[in-house]
Amino acid sequence: MTFDNENEGKKDENVSQSQEVNSNNEDLWGFDMSYSKTHDGRIEKHISCEVCNPIVTGGYDSEFNQIVICQNSAYSENMVRAVLLHEMIHMFDYCRNKLDMKNIDHLACTEIRAANLAHCSFMSSLFQGDSSFINIKATHQDCVKHKARLSIMGVHKVSKEVADAAIERVFKKCYNDLEPIGRRIRRNSFDMPRAHAEAHLYGYDM
Numbered sequence: 001m002t003f004d005n006e007n008e009g010k011k012d013e014n015v016s017q018s019q020e021v022n023s024n025n026e027d028l029w030g031f032d033m034s035y036s037k038t039h040d041g042r043i044e045k046h047i048s049c050e051v052c053n054p055i056v057t058g059g060y061d062s063e064f065n066q067i068v069i070c071q072n073s074a075y076s077e078n079m080v081r082a083v084l085l086h087e088m089i090h091m092f093d094y095c096r097n098k099l100d101m102k103n104i105d106h107l108a109c110t111e112i113r114a115a116n117l118a119h120c121s122f123m124s125s126l127f128q129g130d131s132s133f134i135n136i137k138a139t140h141q142d143c144v145k146h147k148a149r150l151s152i153m154g155v156h157k158v159s160k161e162v163a164d165a166a167i168e169r170v171f172k173k174c175y176n177d178l179e180p181i182g183r184r185i186r187r188n189s190f191d192m193p194r195a196h197a198e199a200h201l202y203g204y205d206m
Contacts, residue, residue, distance in 0.1 A: 042058065045089070047084075058083035060090040063100050067091060081117070089114040092180055104156055107175040108148055108166040115147035116174075117181055144175060 039047055052058075052070035057079055059068045067087040073079045093099045093110040098201065100106045110204060120143035152163040185191045 027151055036079045044049070058087055059089040060094075062090070062094050062099060064095060076151060079195065083180065084116040091118055094181070101155065104152065104162075104166045105170050107155055108152055108163070109170045109177075111148035111151040112167065112174040113177060115144040117178065119147055120144050136185065141171075145171070 019206050027055065046065055047069065049066045049069050049071045051072050052068070052109045054070075057070050058076040060066070061068065067084065069080060069083050074083055090099065093113065097106075099110055120140055145164075148167055149160065149163045152158065152166060156163075180199075181195050183191055184196055185195070
């Protein structure tokens with residue numbers, strides 16, 4: 001399972017850190033749910049609520065193509081949305097590209113994409129120390145690399161240097177891959193409803 005956690009604890013091999021993304025992300029995870037429906041019928045059978053290590057909120061198990069929501073730690077609606085959005089990026093990558101979590105470059109790519117699309121808004125990365133008002137583009141990329149690095153180190157139990165090397169090999173391609181949302185979402189903007197409204201143009205039935 002994917003392991004996206006800045007702390008070292010985990011449930012089984014899993015899981016993703018307890019953190020919230022933009023609170024108005026209904027359109028985004030709804031967009032990902034629509035993609036999953038078109039490929040596998042009912043998304044509900046791929047979501048499981050379980051009791052986890054309390055420092056994590058969820059994860060993605062590629063073996064069963066299943067998202068885990070930690071019922072004891074994802075205690076708000078926004079946190080559940082955050083888990084769904086992050087893990088559905090992994091699910092999208094698995095369904096589209098046959099993601100292999102054992103391949104460190106594959107893992108690096110999907111973690112880059114999840115951080116890019118789900119977590120590293122400017123304000124959230126500013127508050128956690130990954131961004132500044134100087135050179136916003138570079139600091140956003142630093143936030144994405146930081147999130148991806150922690151996940152890779154957690155899943156593959158590798159050094160920072162090995163994780164960074166994998167990130168650099170795939171960063172340009174994966175950072176610029178914005179499917180299925182089509183844009184990086186700016187806080188307090190119309191980006192989310194626009195992405196939702198444009199879904200039909202890319203073959204997503206909303």
